[in-house]
C-alpha cells in the first residue's frame with residue numbers, strides 16, 4: 001500500500017467555489033486517496049456571515065454541503081467557533097490555507113492579509129482570488145519562497161481550465177511573445193446573445209438571471225475583471241511587473257447590436273480580448289472589444305466559455321478552450337494546485 005499524505009485545509013469562503021471543492025472531496029475523496037495517496041481533509045471553514053466550523057479530525061464535506069443547501073448557513077453544525085479567519089489561521093491544526101473569499105481589485109483585502117498570515121504561520125496557500133495575485137504577486141511569491149511553502153493560484157485565470165499551468169509548465173522552453181484570450185465569460189455570453197439579435201440591456205438581464213453577471217456588472221462589462229487576468233498572465237508567464245493601471249482597458253458597453261450584426265453579416269465576430277504582448281524590451285497589456293475574422297480560433301468561442309491563444313516561438317499558436325467559471329471548475333483549480341503541491345513537496 002502506497003504511503004498516504006494528509007493535507008488539512010482551512011477554507012476561507014464557502015460560496016460557489018468553496019462548495020465546489022467540498023463537492024469534489026465528497027464525491028472523489030476515496031479515489032484521490034487510492035489514486036494519489038492523498039488524504040484531503042477540510043478542518044475549518046470560515047465565512048463572513050454563515051458561521052465558522054472547526055474539527056481537527058476533519059469536517060464531513062457532505063454535512064457542510066447539506067447544511068448550506070438546507071439552512072443557507074453552517075450555524076447548526078457541530079464544531080462552531082467564534083473565530084475570524086485570522087483566528088483560524090493562528091489556531092487551527094492545519095497545513096494549507098485555501099483562500100476563496102470575495103475579490104477586491106482595489107486593495108486585494110482582506111484576502112492578501114489572510115495569505116500573508118498563513119505563510120507566516122507555515123501554511124501553504126492556494127487561492128482562486130484575483131485580488132491578491134493581481135496586486136501583490138511579487139510579495140506573496142517572496143514570502144512563500146522565504147518560508148519554503150507552496151503558493152498556487154491556477155483558479156485566478158479561467159478557473160479550472162489550466163491557462164497558467166499551460167503557459168508555465170506545458171509550454172516551458174518556448175518563448176511566449178503574445179497571449180490573447182477571452183477570459184471573461186459574462187461579457188462573452190452577452191456578446192453571443194447580442195449576435196443573436198438581443199439588445200445589450202436584455203442580454204445583460206439574461207446574464208444576471210442565469211447568475212453569470214452580478215447585480216452590479218461593472219467589473220465584467222467595463223473590463224476590470226479581464227484586466228486583472230491580463231495582469232496575472234503578464235506577471236506570471238512573462239515575468240512582467242504590470243499593475244492594473246498599466247492595462248489599456250475598454251469594456252463592451254460601447255458596442256451596439258448594429259455594430260455586432262454588421263460584423264456577423266461579413267462572417268466576423270466581436271469579442272472582448274485580453275491581450276498581453278512583448279514590445280521591445282517591455283510587456284504590454286490591453287483589454288478591448290476586438291473584431292475577429294471567423295477563421296480566428298477565438299471567433300467561434302461562444303457563450304460563457306473562455307479561451308486563450310499562446311503565441312510561441314517553437315509551436316506557433318496554441319489555443320486552450322474551456323470553462324472560465326463555476327463552482328466545480330474553480331474547486332478543480334484548487335485541487336489541481338493541491339496535487340501539484342503534493343507532487344512537488346511529497347517526493
Ligand SMILES: NC(=O)c1ccc[n+]([C@@H]2O[C@H](COP(=O)([O-])OP(=O)(O)OC[C@H]3O[C@@H](n4cnc5c(N)ncnc54)[C@H](OP(=O)(O)O)[C@@H]3O)[C@@H](O)[C@H]2O)c1
Nearest residue numbers: 013014015016017047048049050100101102103129325326
Ligand atoms: N465562482 C467562480 O466561478 C470563480 C471562478 C474563478 C475565481 N473565483 C474566485 O474565487 C473566490 C470565491 O468565489 P465564489 O464564487 O465562491 O464567491 P462567493 O460565492 O461570493 O463566496 C464568497 C465567500 O467568501 C466569504 N467571505 C467573504 N468575505 C469574507 C471574510 N472577510 N471572511 C470570511 N469569509 C468571507 C463569503 O462569506 P458568506 O458566505 O458569509 O457571504 C462567501 O462564503 C473569489 O475571489 C472569486 O473571484 C470564482
